[in-house]
Amino acid sequence: MDSLTLFCTASLLAAGLYWFVCVLGSAEQKGKHAVQLSGGSIAKEKVQDKYEQYWSFFRRPKEIETADKVPAFVDTFYNLVTDIYEWGWGQSFHFSPSIPGKSHRDATRIHEEMAVDLLNVKPGARILDAGCGVGGPMRAIAAHSGANVVGITINEYQVNRARMHNKKAGLDKLCEVVCGNFLQMPFKDNTFDGAYSIEATCHAPKLEDVYSEIYRVLKPGSLYVSYEWVTTELYRGDDPEHVEVIQGIERGDALPGLRSYKDIAEVAEKVGFEVIKEKDLAKPPANPWWTRLKMGRIAYWRNHILVTVLAWLGIAPKGVVDVHEMLFVTADYLTRGGETGIFTPMHMILCRKPESKVASSSA
Numbered sequence: 001m002d003s004l005t006l007f008c009t010a011s012l013l014a015a016g017l018y019w020f021v022c023v024l025g026s027a028e029q030k031g032k033h034a035v036q037l038s039g040g041s042i043a044k045e046k047v048q049d050k051y052e053q054y055w056s057f058f059r060r061p062k063e064i065e066t067a068d069k070v071p072a073f074v075d076t077f078y079n080l081v082t083d084i085y086e087w088g089w090g091q092s093f094h095f096s097p098s099i100p101g102k103s104h105r106d107a108t109r110i111h112e113e114m115a116v117d118l119l120n121v122k123p124g125a126r127i128l129d130a131g132c133g134v135g136g137p138m139r140a141i142a143a144h145s146g147a148n149v150v151g152i153t154i155n156e157y158q159v160n161r162a163r164m165h166n167k168k169a170g171l172d173k174l175c176e177v178v179c180g181n182f183l184q185m186p187f188k189d190n191t192f193d194g195a196y197s198i199e200a201t202c203h204a205p206k207l208e209d210v211y212s213e214i215y216r217v218l219k220p221g222s223l224y225v226s227y228e229w230v231t232t233e234l235y236r237g238d239d240p241e242h243v244e245v246i247q248g249i250e251r252g253d254a255l256p257g258l259r260s261y262k263d264i265a266e267v268a269e270k271v272g273f274e275v276i277k278e279k280d281l282a283k284p285p286a287n288p289w290w291t292r293l294k295m296g297r298i299a300y301w302r303n304h305i306l307v308t309v310l311a312w313l314g315i316a317p318k319g320v321v322d323v324h325e326m327l328f329v330t331a332d333y334l335t336r337g338g339e340t341g342i343f344t345p346m347h348m349i350l351c352r353k354p355e356s357k358v359a360s361s362s363a
Helices: 001-022 046-058 063-067 072-089 103-117 136-146 157-169 205-217 240-252 259-268 289-293 296-314 319-340 356-360
Strands: 126-130 148-153 176-179 191-199 220-233 273-281 343-352
Touching: 046 072, 046 176, 046 319, 072 136, 072 157, 072 296, 072 319, 103 136, 103 191, 103 220, 126 136, 126 205, 126 343, 136 157, 136 176, 136 191, 157 176, 191 205, 191 289, 205 259, 220 259, 240 289, 240 319, 259 273, 259 343, 289 319, 296 319
Parallel strands: 126 148, 126 191, 148 176, 191 220
Antiparallel strands: 220 343, 273 343
């Protein structure tokens, strides 16, 4: 190989490496690059320890039932995974049905817009996003509806990311982000004209606790829609394979425990909601939501090599490699849950907070 050929080959390799490491951003919308992967608000040297602490939580299962322990556990999880989610998945940390002829990004946006359409709110209405993450859904919903969206997330790092994205998208006047626990929200009673949560309330140790808080801050007559992670009617608790899949999803996604689809409406009614509609949006004619996970296997190995190299070079925290591997294992459990039909991440429930007696009597 002559020197010119060698030089050209080396230049191409260097350019390719630079593009992949420094330019390649989120799979959906650039905003997080490989060299920026971190442990969120966790100091770089403590990421590995926090990862170990996260897994120790499952070795003490009684703590999962203790409500005051769970918020810190969930906060740690999102410090560990937020950068990887945003880099490899996008700014919307949820699933959506696959739509023929539509990109994953478009399918995600349509799924989000449907949530606010169900709320039937007008432009200028003030609505709540309970568990907003880095704000992908709130931006899509605000742009689509013209509503003012107030998001709440327990993770401070996500708050900062969401605010940055809101400003970059020119939607910071419509989108507000608050750091707080959706089990004890810093909002007054009867504040919002509507509310939604997209694959977020699964992190609550008791569903009635978060539903009752959302009920409290909604104005009478307002609607609430939630996309819930649940086991379906096909799940069998006496089937070892079913149990393994569900426990794998719980461990890899910081879940205190997945609920049955049968529990959702019961809990909503218990806290005072009127249930208007309930439907598993993952069922046919919807196309499988888990195909996106299966299609990402090659990208995972490519990305895992990159993350390993960055950690070895000291650019990324060492613990990021373990977190990335954990998410790949979890993706397999999620895929198995979808293929067997024992799990769905989009059990939709639409509820209304009844009109107050005072309002109904004066009408």
